Amino acid sequence: MQAQVEISPAVTRQQHYDDLLAFSDGSANSVWLARIIASWLVGEGALPDRLGLTGSQFRQLLAQRFAGHELTEYAPSGKNLDFSRMLEKQDLEQLLRQFSAAEHAETEWLIAIIVAACLGSDHLWQDLGLWSRPELSAMLKHNFPRLAERNHKDMKWKKFLYKQLCEAEGLYVCRAPSCEVCQDYPQCFGPEE
Template identity: 40%
Template sequence: MTNALYTDLISGGTGEAFDRHVFAAVIATGFAPPERLLTDTLALSLPDLTRLFTAYFPHRLDLLDVHPRWSGEQADELEEPSLRALLYNNHSPETNADHARWLARIIARRSLGTRHLWEDLGLTRRAEIGDLMRRHFAPLAARNPGMRWKKFFYRTLCEQEGVLLCKAPNCQDCADYRLCFPPPEVLAAEDAARSANPGGV
């Protein structure tokens, strides 16, 4: 269903192409867990979802009819409010405030996933998460020295709180350097594995 739904959303959608792709990807993968509501997998209220669908996918507003039992937002995980604030407070000046808020909530919720962030967002290529961040969260993107995005988010939150969880005084001396700053051959191998066994859109 995920691929078919993504194609349906994209083909009949409106609005800017890249943003339409991102929202279609997170919606399509958001419907994948049958026991979860889209309001939970995207961390958006039903009114926000209605506005998002009206802006990008007015032809599929019927998808929101599956939410009759929505009775409020799912409780946040401990770090979500801080992560949402980090993202929203660093959104690009040209990004619409509603879009920035939607994306901040979606990215924060999907950052709780177990895969790479671009995979948990349902994006098709690793580079797209960088494109998304540079487009809509440019001040934050400019601060990332090349770390994986989830690691960068959590490191930034820890630094804001004055907490240093890393084992070494600087990244270059850390034994886990390759986990945060993987070399090109590691990224290429991960991308190849993803292409051989696609699980997103």
């Protein structure tokens, strides 16, 4: 028997999360994905239809991580992202893929979701719909450990990903010789509340 989730403002993010978790295998990625989906279901975050996944990826994610749980493919917030203005989409995908801990469908889902969230205008953890920055750090350390290790100074994640792209291309656009003396330091390393 499959459960059908109705999108209702009366259902809280926590209730969606609890419901999703009841259908999950309890793995770390299932917990993070449940939080992302729960936020998406109440219109939080920046993720578009199908969380930024293709239709088949979205259905596969539900079948493998939340078997028996059905969701609409359409963003309840009505948000849609315009990937045509994201020239670096493939570069971000390649960067994440290069540092992924494993090659499997789940990794591809996370890459697509993270890249879609990079188009949002808030911090990456907020655009993903995670509930805190430490959750994002843990998710990245679990799935992209070598990339997460590079962020040893705890730079804000979205800025860090784009800095990695610039450095890979040999572009150094920072005005200061090091982060510690840069006047923009609080924008890159400050709190993300």
